[in-house]
Amino acid sequence: MTRTNLEFKTEVKQLLDLMIHSLYSHTEIFLRELISNASDAIDRAKYESLTNSSLMENDKEWKIRITSDKDAGTLTVSDNGLGMTKDEIIEALGTIARSGTKEFMAALQNKDVKDNPELIGQFGVGFYSSFMVADRVAVISRKAGLDRSSGVRWESAADGHYTVEDIEKEKKGTDVILHLKEDEKKYLEEWEISSVVRRYSDYIEHPVVMEVEREKESELKKGEKVKIREDETLNSMKAIWLKDKSDITEEEYNQFYKHVSHDFSDPAKVIHYRAEGTSEFSALLYLPSHAPMDLFYKDYKIGPTLYVKRVQIMDHCEQLLPLYLRFVKGVVDSADLPLNVSREILQSNRLVEVMNKSITKKILDTLTEMKEKEFDTYLKFYKEFGRVLKEGIHYDFSRKEKIADLLIYESTKKGADTYTTLQEYVDTMPKEQEEIYYILGSSRTEALSSPYLEAFKAKGYEVLVMLDEVDDFIMNSLHEYKGKKVKSVVKGEIELDKKEEKEKKETEKKFKEMIELIKHQLTDDIKDVRLSGRLKETACCLVAEEGGMDPQMEKLLKSMGQDVPENKRILEINPEHALFAAMKEVFDKDPKSLVLEEYINLLYDQALLLEGSKPKDPGAFAAAVTKLMIKNAEKSA
C-alpha cells in the first residue's frame, strides 16, 4: 500500500499552531467535538439509508464507541456512520477552507477568546481540537456502501504534514485514534471519560458506549464477586424536547442549550412548546444571552436543528425562522414532514410555512412578555440582539407594528439609561402633537445639545434619542406608528407652531428677495433656502429632505469608504432671529453689499458646523470670523 505525504493548507497549519500553543484550558471539549462528528456521520448514514438500505451493511445498531488503551496510550472514538473516501478525508481534514476558520483565527488574536477557549465550538473547527490533547492523531475510515478494500488511513502529528494511505477496513465508519500527550493521559480514565460525555454529550441521540470493568456477583458461586468487562452506555440520549415541561429542570434546559448552541453561558430565555392543529411539532428554542461573534457574518448559520420524528434531518433549517430572528437556537421536531424532505421541498412546503409562522409568533410573543414582565432581562437581550430584531421592521411588513412595539429608546424627556417605547411615547404626547420625533446621534450628550431640538424643547415635545445608525433606516421603513408619522428632527419641513396663514405670508414676503439672494450665492452647495419652523435661538441650520439620508448615516458610510450620492441640503433660516433683521436692513440699503456676501458664506459655514460637518474652507472661515472680531473690537474700543 502506498503512503502519500501531503502538506496541510496554510490556513490549517496556522489553525493547528494556535490550537496547540494558545489554548490550554477546557481541553476536554475535544471529546464533545469528536462525538458530535461521529453522531453527524451516523445521522447522515441513517438518513441516506432511508432510500438506500444497502448502506446499513447488516449493521443495524448505530453506535459511537470510545476505547481507552492504557498500554498504547490511545483514546479512540469510533462510529459506524457514513465514513469518508480518500478524497473526502483529504478535503475534510487537510484542506478545509471552512467558513468559520478564518473568523475563528481572527477572533483568536483577540484576548477574549484566548481567555475563553470554549468559544472554539462556535466556529466548527472541531476535529482539530484533538491536537490540544494528542501529539499524533490517526483517522481510519471507510465509506458506507463501498467494499472493504476502499478504506483510508489518515495520520498527522500536526507538524505541517499528514499522510494518507489505502487500507482495508472491514466495517463502515470512522475511528479517530488519539495518541495522548503525556500530561493528558487522564483522558484514559473511565470516570474522566464518562463525566465529560455526560457533561457535553448527554443528549446525543446515539448511544456512546465504552467497555468498562465492573464487579458483579458470581453466577457460579453465591456471595463471591468477579470482575467482568461489559459495554456501558454513557449518555442518556433523551430527546429533551419531547418531554413534558414539568419534567425538565432549569439545569437540564441549560445543559441542552449548551449542547445545541456550542455556547458556554446560560441562555436568556427558554421557549418550549408543542403545536397541534394544521402542523404538529415540538419546539425547544432559546434566546442566547450573548451575541456570538459571527452573528453579522455572511456565513452565520441560521435556524434550529430540524428533526422529523426524532431523526435529525438538518443542522440548521433556515426556513423555520425569519432572518431577523437568526439569533434563536434550538430544535424543532415535526410529526408530519416526510423523512426524506430535501432543502428544495422545505422551501415551498406549506407545513414548513405554518411552522415558521407559529415559531415567529411564539418568539415575538415571548419577547413582548419579557419586555413587560422582566424588563431588565429584556434590556440585556435588546442590547445584544436589538439590532438584528429591528431588521424585521424593514423585511416583515405584516409584523411591522408588532416588532415596532419591541423597540425601546432613550428620549429627551427620560434620564440616561431610561427607556421608552413607541406606545408610551404616543400615549403621553400632548394632544396637539401630530408626529413622532427622533434624533440620531453618536452619543446621548451630542444628541441632546443639538440645535435641531430647540423648537421641540420650547414646545415640551419629547424626542426619541437613537444611537444606532441603522435606526434611521428602520424609522424610514416604519414610516408611521399608530397612525402617527415618524419623523427625524433633522429632515423635512417641521412646523410645530401653526402660524396664521396671513402672518406666514407676510414673513415670507418680507424675506423673499433676500432668500433669493442667499440661494443664488450658495447655489453650488445647497438645494434650497427656506424659513425654519424648528429653530428658536439659533440663526440657521441645514436639513435633509424628508426621506433623505441622515447626515450621521452619511458620515458613517463615507468613513466606511462607501460611495454616497451627493445630497444637497436645505438651508433653513430663523426669521425671528435678530441677525436676519440686521441683514435685511443691509439688503434694503444695498443688495450687492460685500458685507452681506461675507455673512451669507459665514451663515452656511455655521450651519455646517452645527450639523457636525466642517466648514467648506476652514481657512477662509477663520479669516472671516477674525475680521469680524477685529471690527467689533475696534467699535467697542
Ligand code: ADP
Ligand atoms: P465540522 O464537524 O464542524 O464540519 P470538523 O473539523 O470537526 O468540522 O470536521 C470536518 C469535516 O470532517 C466534517 O464536516 C466531516 O465532513 C468530516 N468528518 C469529521 N469527523 C468525521 C466522522 N467521524 N465521520 C465522517 N466524517 C467526519
